[in-house]
Amino acid sequence: MTAIPIRVGIIGCGMVAEEYATTLAASSLVRLTACADADPARADAFGGRHRIPVTDPGSVLDPAIIDLAVILTPPHTHHALLLEAIAAHVPAVWSEKPLALTPGAAAQVVAEAEAAGILLGAAPDTTLGPAFVTAQEAVRSGRIGTVLSATATLLSTGPERGHPSPEPFYAAGAGPLGDMGPYYLAALDELLGPLQVHAAMAHTRAPRTIRSGPAAGKRFTAQAPTHIGALLTTADGVPTTLTASFDAAATRTPRIEIQGTRGALVLPDPNFHTGEVLFAEYGTFVWEPLTPAASAPQVAGRGMGVINLATALMAGTAPACAGARAARVAAISDDILRAAPRPDRGLLTGPRRLTASTTTTTTKESTR
Ligand SMILES: NC(=O)c1ccc[n+]([C@@H]2O[C@H](COP(=O)([O-])OP(=O)(O)OC[C@H]3O[C@@H](n4cnc5c(N)ncnc54)[C@H](O)[C@@H]3O)[C@@H](O)[C@H]2O)c1
8 A cells, every 4th residue: 555645746847737736735645756847947946946856857757756647748748658657657647638649549548557557547637626516516416407408618719819829729639629628528528427429510710820929920820620519419318519619709608508407507617626606597597606515625726636646546446537537538529520521621611601692681681
């Protein structure tokens, strides 16, 4: 059995590592015993700020110094680092999203971890946050009755509005579905069960312009679809729709709405752990915030999944945010893109243009 505190090593000391370090430092179950980064200056600065011993990236994945590896590097590096950690027999491994760039590679990581007896956990861990736990309790307790449908909507202006170098968000495999989809799909998977894709459409508004920072005005080309719509069902046949777009100007559409026979729920942004969950009884159209569930955690933040993984390692149980869930989400994302007609295959010619006659009809009808 692994001794307490569980020794945690962070690999990748960038932006998201800051939030993980803060969350993990507040837990008595884990101790940050190592950090490493391909950029030694970054590792030194991060280690100094959080008082974590700095280790060489080539020697950090070692069960002699860590029990749990936390991979917080860019997406294209996850697969190789995860396989390295598994091969080194680090007892538990956590990955930021995605596990890998393809569903096949994600499934390989899950299979290799299982074969080696290593506990694998993966982001997102927002499903452990108080907002999601409160919504889950409302669904499970029957507050909204039988679930009839679910709608998940990410309508974003695109990262180029605020991010100084947004190009990676539009790389192949990224886009709104690759980058943000895991939060929405993991939330639906946890709330309603595994999903199946029936139809989808994807559109790429390829020319983009950086809108802030020193490179403002610079143009670049999106490699991933920038607007995706998908029709799915749960295993129980609950119709579910997903929209993920970086092509919005503004929106008032809820991020996630669940309709039931007795009422409806609106969940806050699944990219975050906290926020108000709204409930409206059937036919009232009056939305009231739900009191947080008794089981909702008091603390929240990225890194909760690592603490849960450490608990699972201690108890010999399965982690809440299992690598297998991340692999399922990767497969659903891939199914969505496969189901979508592709303009480059001649199946879709881009947005349909209104003809003179349809424009006239619309105008006539709207004045009736
Ligand atoms: N930034 C966020 O707000 C945020 C939020 C949620 C999830 N994420 C996810 O977290 C991960 C990291 O994102 P980030 O924004 O922190 O990136 P970042 O670029 O700020 O940091 C990544 C760090 O990893 C290091 N690195 C790269 N390759 C490495 C390797 N092979 N070995 C060791 N170190 C290596 C880099 O030098 C860098 O310091 C991504 O998977 C991203 O999707 C980020």
